[in-house]
Amino acid sequence: DAKTTQPNSMESNEEEPVHLPCNHSTISGTDYIHWYRQLPSQGPEYVIHGLTSNVNNRMASLAIAEDRKSSTLILHRATLRDAAVYYCILRISNFGNEKLTFGTGTRLTIIP
Amino acid sequence: DVKVTQSSRYLVKRTGEKVFLECVQDMDHENMFWYRQDPGLGLRLIYFSYDVKMKEKGDIPEGYSVSREKKERFSLILESASTNQTSMYLCASSSETSGRVETQYFGPGTRLLVL
Numbered sequence: 001d002a003k004t005t006q007p008n009s010m011e012s013n014e015e016e017p018v019h020l021p022c023n024h025s026t027i028s029g030t031d032y033i034h035w036y037r038q039l040p041s042q043g044p045e046y047v048i049h050g051l052t053s054n055v056n057n058r059m060a061s062l063a064i065a066e067d068r069k070s071s072t073l074i075l076h077r078a079t080l081r082d083a084a085v086y087y088c089i090l091r092i093s094n095f096g097n098e099k100l101t102f103g104t105g106t107r108l109t110i111i112p
Numbered sequence: 113d114v115k116v117t118q119s120s121r122y123l124v125k126r127t128g129e130k131v132f133l134e135c136v137q138d139m140d141h142e143n144m145f146w147y148r149q150d151p152g153l154g155l156r157l158i159y160f161s162y163d164v165k166m167k168e169k170g171d172i173p174e175g176y177s178v179s180r181e182k183k184e185r186f187s188l189i190l191e192s193a194s195t196n197q198t199s200m201y202l203c204a205s206s207s208e209t210s211g212r213v214e215t216q217y218f219g220p221g222t223r224l225l226v227l
Binding site for chain 2: 043045087100104
């Protein structure tokens with residue numbers, strides 16, 4: 001299985017943009033890049049996903065490198081509620097019952 | 113909104129006890145999953161089910177079993193709890209759409225302590 005590499009932790013000031021990097025140098029052509037996050041004392045929640053093109057939704061943006069070996073999750077204006085562990089996950093699109101393989105993620109701390 | 117609920121947020125059991133963890137989802141999802149989460153190890157898949165009465169082993173099924181008698185309910189069973197099963201247990205569900213990426217929705221987790 002293709003693996004992802006993320007920094008263990010990052011800090012950012014409140015109301016500033018946050019760029020969370022993820023390396024996935026062994027990604028295959030059919031792997032989607034997913035991001036989930038886990039707020040304190042809660043289960044993970046879906047943030048965003050993409051295949052090749054950059055993606056935007058109400059929560060975040062996903063910037064994917066042209067060679068797809070890395071990607072960046074962008075929170076445009078971080079709030080205290082964005083403090084969480086962020087997971088970058090590769091996922092084959094074939095089946096809805098496919099498991100998610102979580103690494104240890106990046107713990108994001110927001111400084112007021 | 114999709115809702116995945118787990119029967120308990122916190123549970124304390126003794127070694128050797130039989131433990132049932134219940135998960136219910138209200139979105140008519142075909143797929144349901146049980147993960148455990150431990151510090152430094154991330155989430156690891158224990159079992160999953162893609163239909164009623166169907167189950168598949170995940171990465172770490174030893175010491176666990178599951179039951180899915182109804183579509184909305186997926187139970188995780190620890191036949192004889194041991195201290196190394198102290199962990200956070202997370203249930204998730206997703207719909208089945210072949211060829212399309214589907215989001216997994218997670219419950220709040222059950223923190224189990226085995227003494």
